[in-house]
Amino acid sequence: MPAAARFGRRRPVTDRLSGSATEQTSSQTILESILDSALHEMNRERSGLLLSGLSAGLDIGFGPLMMGVVLTLSPQGFGDLTTELLLASVYSIGFMFVILGRSELFTEHTTLAVIPVLDGQASLGQLGRLWGLVYVGNLVGGLVFTLLTILLMPELGVISPTAFETIAMKLVSHDLPWLFVGGLFAGWLMGLLAWLITAAQETTSRLILVWVVTGTIGLLHLPHSIAGNVEVLFGLFVSPAISLADYVGFLALATVGNAFGGAIFVALLKYGHVVRGAN
Numbered sequence: 001m002p003a004a005a006r007f008g009r010r011r012p013v014t015d016r017l018s019g020s021a022t023e024q025t026s027s028q029t030i031l032e033s034i035l036d037s038a039l040h041e042m043n044r045e046r047s048g049l050l051l052s053g054l055s056a057g058l059d060i061g062f063g064p065l066m067m068g069v070v071l072t073l074s075p076q077g078f079g080d081l082t083t084e085l086l087l088a089s090v091y092s093i094g095f096m097f098v099i100l101g102r103s104e105l106f107t108e109h110t111t112l113a114v115i116p117v118l119d120g121q122a123s124l125g126q127l128g129r130l131w132g133l134v135y136v137g138n139l140v141g142g143l144v145f146t147l148l149t150i151l152l153m154p155e156l157g158v159i160s161p162t163a164f165e166t167i168a169m170k171l172v173s174h175d176l177p178w179l180f181v182g183g184l185f186a187g188w189l190m191g192l193l194a195w196l197i198t199a200a201q202e203t204t205s206r207l208i209l210v211w212v213v214t215g216t217i218g219l220l221h222l223p224h225s226i227a228g229n230v231e232v233l234f235g236l237f238v239s240p241a242i243s244l245a246d247y248v249g250f251l252a253l254a255t256v257g258n259a260f261g262g263a264i265f266v267a268l269l270k271y272g273h274v275v276r277g278a279n
Contacts, residue, residue: 027274030199035119037198038112041104042126046133049104053134056103057141057226063094063218064167064230065149071163078166084219091218092211094227099197099210106135106226106255110262111191111270118271135255138226146233161238168235170221171228172246176253179223183257184265186222189213190258191266223254 041049067087074083098105113130116122153159174182193213200206217224232250235242 027270027277030195031115031271031274033198034112034115034195035121038109038116039121041109042113042116042122042130046129049130049133050137052104053106053137054141054144055101055137056098056105056134057138057143057229058145059097059101059103059141060094060105060138060227061142061145061149061230062097063091063214063227064234065145065159066090066093067167067218067231068159068163068234071166072158072160078170088215088218089211091227092214095214096207096210099193100203100206104134104137105190106131106138107187107190107224107258107262108194109134110187110259111194111267114263114267115271118267131259139229139251142226142229143233146230146237149234150237164231164234165239165241168232168239168242171223171232171254172235172242172250176249179250179253180257182220183223183225183254184261185220185257186217186224186254187258187261187263188265189217189222189261190224191262194262195266195270223250223257225251225254225258228254 067090070083070086070090071077074080074086076083078084078087095105097103099108109130113122113127117124117127153161171179190213193209196209196213197206200209217227229251232242232247236244236247
């Protein structure tokens, strides 16, 4: 039985969100909102999903770009606490642009788009369609952003190719099992962010959530398949030390890890505890 039936007739969104801004949103309301939003995205035209994914892939590139700037201008580099905190903070910039701008990000949908499938309101085919279109759009957007930045980089004067190589090596120098497990944690955090963003009622609180969660991913250097796509592409284009095989291996394992992390540790567990709590 779908969650809507278990929770009773749904109230309109305007009714559910009325009242004090400080009133805590119930788990049932969060789940209902996610279901509404995810089903709307699943029913969008292919071109709309693809363009939204493309926009997200472009916008998220500003995070890795600013990381390159910070690492170039920092006298210390990786390992210095101040530099690491700055890098984690600017890493969040791209996610802020994407999430608050309502563009479609694959790693958010490893949780959001899975919940309607668990609830029986969408099929695996619909999930695969949304994932595929958004994922391709994200990757193409990241590639375009990287190429544009590479063309501009010599004239910007604040980014060195060595910085991009260093950032990329942080992701591709690990063993393959680590990439999967690290990707699982990154997907877990992104799925949790998607749930928390739905619960948050103010722009300021959403900004803080994005900064804290994605900053954690950046501080731990976890492999995020979409932001990491841009990071490793930068390294691939500017450094002979990073090969196409490094890029493909990173992207494949980070993507699978992200999908498992968001789907299992957030979508499945959150959905299960909310539905069981309603019985």
